[in-house]
Amino acid sequence: EPEVTQTPSHQVTQMGQEVILRCVPISNHLYFYWYRQILGQKVEFLVSFYNNEISEKSEIFDDQFSVERPDGSNFTLKIRSTKLEDSAMYFCASTRGSSTDTQYFGPGTRLTVL
Amino acid sequence: AQTVTQSQPEMSVQEAETVTLSCTYDTSESNYYLFWYKQPPSRQMILVIRQEAYKQQNATENRFSVNFQKAAKSFSLKISDSQLGDTAMYFCAFSEETSGSRLTFGEGTQLTVNP
Numbered sequence: 518e519p520e521v522t523q524t525p526s527h528q529v530t531q532m533g534q535e536v537i538l539r540c541v542p543i544s545n546h547l548y549f550y551w552y553r554q555i556l557g558q559k560v561e562f563l564v565s566f567y568n569n570e571i572s573e574k575s576e577i578f579d580d581q582f583s584v585e586r587p588d589g590s591n592f593t594l595k596i597r598s599t600k601l602e603d604s605a606m607y608f609c610a611s612t613r614g615s616s617t618d619t620q621y622f623g624p625g626t627r628l629t630v631l
Numbered sequence: 632a633q634t635v636t637q638s639q640p641e642m643s644v645q646e647a648e649t650v651t652l653s654c655t656y657d658t659s660e661s662n663y664y665l666f667w668y669k670q671p672p673s674r675q676m677i678l679v680i681r682q683e684a685y686k687q688q689n690a691t692e693n694r695f696s697v698n699f700q701k702a703a704k705s706f707s708l709k710i711s712d713s714q715l716g717d718t719a720m721y722f723c724a725f726s727e728e729t730s731g732s733r734l735t736f737g738e739g740t741q742l743t744v745n746p
Contacts, residue, residue: 550732550733554674559722559738559739560676560722560724560734562733565732565733572732573732606674608676610734612732617664619678619681620678620732620734621678622675622677622678623675624674624675625675625676627674
């Protein structure tokens with residue numbers, strides 16, 4: 518069964534450094550998402566992406582964040598200058614044909630900012 | 632803004648018994664979608680069940696079923712014949728058609744199935 522994959526599984530970085538989190542959505546899916554989950558807290562929406570542009574973003578997704586689909590398979594989240602409070606689990610998700618379809622999640626990337 | 636509330640931070644159940652997890656939500660929309668996701672210790676988010684608000688029939692998926700009460704804005708998850716592998720954090724989530732597609736999650740309920 519096809520699934521969403523994410524790399525790396527764990528990323529450790531120094532405060533102020535740039536990080537890029539990578540996701541490979543399910544191949545015939547058209548809508549892509551990033552969520553984050555700070556340890557012990559609820560999952561929060563960051564951004565949705567469709568047709569090579571952002572379709573919606575939350576107040577968390579400020580100028581330090583950007584997303585890109587550099588090729589036909591990858592979907593990336595870049596944090597330009599990481600802060601301690603960016604430490605969280607970051608989940609990528611994708612849906613097939615419409616924004617109201619079920620979102621399938623990847624296994625997540627644990628980001629630790631020191 | 633829509634909100635999702637799970638009032639039970641933790642629950643436990645004996646293996647083979649039935650347990651119900653509660654979820655309430657708030658929205659002014661008439662068409663929306665509700666989900667239960669499971670997050671085991673690996674922290675992967677796994678879809679358990681989905682319910683469309685326009686469908687009156689409660690969704691079922693093997694041992695998992697929901698009790699969807701639209702007027703009360705309630706969406707509970709019933710797990711029958713609980714298994715040790717059901718031990719996980721369970722998140723209720725909500726998506727409005729008009730908001731595009733963002734999922735709004737509840738705080739989660741940690742379910743432990745005891746042998």
